[in-house]
Amino acid sequence: MPRRPEERLGVGVGGGDWKRTLVHQNRCVMFLQKKSNHVHHYLVTKQILKSYSLCSLLSVSSHWRHLVGCSRASLLGFSSTRRFAQHPSLAPLLAHLYIGRRAGCAPPPALSLVRAPRTVPRLLASDWCVRRGAERAGRAGWTETRSGRTDGWEFARVRGAPLSMSRLLRAFRRTLLLQTALAGRCRWIAARGLVSSPPTKSSKGGKEIELPAPFTKKWKDNAETVIIGGGCVGVSLAYHLAKAGMKDVVLLEKSELTAGSTWHAAGLTTYFHPGINLKKIHHYSIKLYESLEEETGQAVGFHQPGSIRIATTPTRVDEFHYQMTRTRWNVTPQFMISPEKVQELFPLINIDKVLAALHNPGDGHIDPYSLTMALAAGARFYGAELYFPAAVTGLSPRSDGKWNVETENGAIRANRIVNCAGFWAREVGKMIGLDHPLVPVHHQYVITSTIPEVKALKHELPVLRDLEGSYYLRQERDGLLFGPYEEKEKMMIQESWLTNGVPPGFGKELFESDLDRIMDNVECAMDMVPVLKKADIINIISGPITYTPDILPMVGPHQGVRNYWVAIGFAYGIIHAGGIGKYLSDWIMDGEPDYDLIELDPNRFGKWTTIKYAENKARESYGFNNIVGYPKEERFEGRPTERVSGIYEALKDKASMGFHAGWEQPHWFYKTGDDPGYRPSFRRTNWFEPVGRECEQVMKKVGVFDLTPFGKFSLKGKDSTKLLDRLIANVIPKLGYINISHMITPRGRVYAEVTISHLAEEDFLLVTGSGSELHDLRYIEEEATNGGYEVDIRNVTDEIGVLGVAGPFSRKVLQKLTKVDLNGTAFKFLQCKPLTLADIPLTAMRISYTGELGWELYHKREDTAALYHCIMEAGQEFGIDNFGAYAMNSLRLEKAFRSWGAEMNCDTNAFEAGLDYFIKLNKPADFIGKQALQSIKKEGIKRKLVYLTMQTDNVDPEGNESIWYEGKVVGNTTSGAYSYNTQQSVAFAYVPVELSKIGQRLDVELLNKKSKAEIIQEPLVLTEPTRTRTKKKSELSNV
């Protein structure tokens, strides 16, 4: 049912986002924008807005000629541009001239002005006036109207005589030029489905006039994919799915496209991302945005003046070098530049403190609204249907795995749903009992008036990011736009939404702005860009931005709910939208993602991620937006969670703890004389020596490590073996044995690595890394459901504690606690057995990621402390001690053990990762990915994982560094560490097959220095079982 037409309408002059708010709040029907000597008329017709449920801003390039259709109207004029501000009556007069007069209206009867008194500081004047103007407007019966200027009038309101629809239409027709332009435009729009209902026919002097053709469509009853939310992310997904050929893509938007965070975003786009595959997302987005106008015919307002990130401290310079080596082997165009070059690119900067900068040519900013509209036009062109207003009011899962998506206009049956609901995504999640860890944060940016020095520039300024000052700054027409990230003590979270949810009526409103909060950042900016001191603030935007606990969005299928996907939690959704739309669409269409983005997996969070935790993390993350990104970074807010192991209390003061999927796990242990605590660095730091001590402990004596964070699943039931045989490329381990197995994707990539223990008939325990717990579980569950296997899958991660005991004396220590024979022949390598150690029942597995003699002891989580103390006591005579994850990493690298997530993942196929030993192409079962691996084997691989050693200087490889050969980047490391046993650095790396021979010399770039490296035969240190075997053999041959 069309709603009653709104009575108050207005005209705004100037294109600021706050005017669009009015448009979207139905308080303004049109605003005009002057842009590079062209006047763009952004026109919103009343029909479209109300009756036809569409708000489309049309850019019609004719000169100051425009009209709107509406039933009754008052005129509201306001302006923030200098020209109109100097003539406060001009805006309403113009409005009258181009609407009112033509429609036979009386001139505006009233004009209300607000002027800031001199006592109000210049910078705050605009804000003051906006508030006062809004108050007056409120008293006069208007809700809120905003504008800003400091040097003249701030706010003007004119109530004109009511306009009737017929008068307006008459005036409309008289303006021939506009009529033609508008009708043409409407037809263009109708063809793309932007207009979804008919304009009225009208007649004059008995002659009927055809207005733009109607566009009525019945809603679909069935859809392949229903996308919930029409922000830039949802629309991008619709565009990509439809373009990829999916039929029946439906997007449901509760009010209008962009009505969440999208419409008011600052629109910054950058190639830079400290992560690896997120660079691909950024790269794809920028390339798409460059071509979108040509593809869809819709201008997107994309400016690409480049960007510079400023380093003003030596640590920041280190970080840039670190970032350069991580970037060179990727697609991102990025350069490190000198202060002189910075000055050349950004002439208005004060380079006194500048030491260096990162330069990304091609960076810039885009109009988020137009971007979304262009994607929407494209989506419709390729066949997607976008419905609005169409709020999703309920979601019911069906027994066949499909969904009933309920709206006020009826239900749609969907094969899959994708939650793209921005800061409402938590409310959508709650419809199906999920509590997504999303936190609405207030983000502000301010826009200045014209600055003569900016106006005088011949080229647009690059976007500037002063990382120490924690703000971004870009040119906005002839002024500047400045966006800070306040510290955690000052930043604002919309707490009421966390407890009560987003108010149902919240639409395109903004939050109250608060300049006090950002004054520290303003001061830094004024120091860095002194012309800011002279600038007036003419506009402040403060809007909701959605934070996850680690600022990264949640993208992909959700564990535990069939066919429910999410693309939510975007703090930088404008730059992510294009790439994420493509990534997700590829995943949905092809059944697997094109590349790995485990860091965005929605399943990285779990029950432990309470909303309180998310809030604490969001506070920390917001302030840390520009913090130095160290290797092995730890963040401490919100810790510990409820997920602590039984020995956390005993160990927490003795160790530097690392955070893994909610768990606290020791990284390294302190001894007297050590410098304790977290001291991050790009070089070797306080943990370097102590980790060497721990490695020696494991190699020479015996060490204990808390492995409780492992993900653990129990698989039982009559089809367990069958399911596993389908899921893994290895054979099923014999009863009582363990093996390492890989789940391969249909394209032959390594989806997961699990340790499988065959405990009893059709009873298995699967163990995976802490970071991939729900990632792996989702995959297993999906296959079990799709294949109709009779199997009981249980996530037992929180029920089972794990202690690892490793080192030459580990057998002796454990033997003291049990009567079961632990001898090498009685308890063989890769065997698993139920045991009772010091009266504690457990399952012991003879395996250790250290590569040394060792056991992993799986027990009830409540027994961990008791078990630990018994082992430590028994081990006293053997010099037992703790060791942590850093020592484990060094030891596993010396043994050339690969790590899932580094050496292998969805970026790599099993053969290039050197997993041949674990891939059993001859096994009878048709495991997922078998065919793909067969073809890869036949065709051969192009790149290969190699094992490198290098002599380095106070800095060790971490992974993701560039590999050079004859002046060119030829590959990248995947992980690395210092080998304490052989006193050199060691790393895995991918290089082209032709450069993968043993003895090949290469360079590894570490902190701007190329270290000489050589490919060697793996491993650097033999594993204990191999050493024992070799020893036995040589003893035999000596006999």
Ligand SMILES: Cc1cc2nc3c(=O)[nH]c(=O)nc-3n(C[C@H](O)[C@H](O)[C@H](O)COP(=O)(O)OP(=O)(O)OC[C@H]3O[C@@H](n4cnc5c(N)ncnc54)[C@H](O)[C@@H]3O)c2cc1C
């Ligand atoms: C002030 C500010 C500046 C920013 N600047 C930048 C920047 O420079 N660069 C950048 O990359 N990012 C920026 N961002 C972040 C960016 O705006 C967001 O990340 C992005 O817009 C999120 O898009 P989205 O599609 O996920 O969500 P939204 O834009 O919030 O869209 C969600 C949509 O879902 C709809 N919806 C909700 N519930 C339902 C329901 N039940 N049924 C149907 N529809 C529903 C809503 O109406 C809404 O239209 C900024 C954000 C703010 C606040």
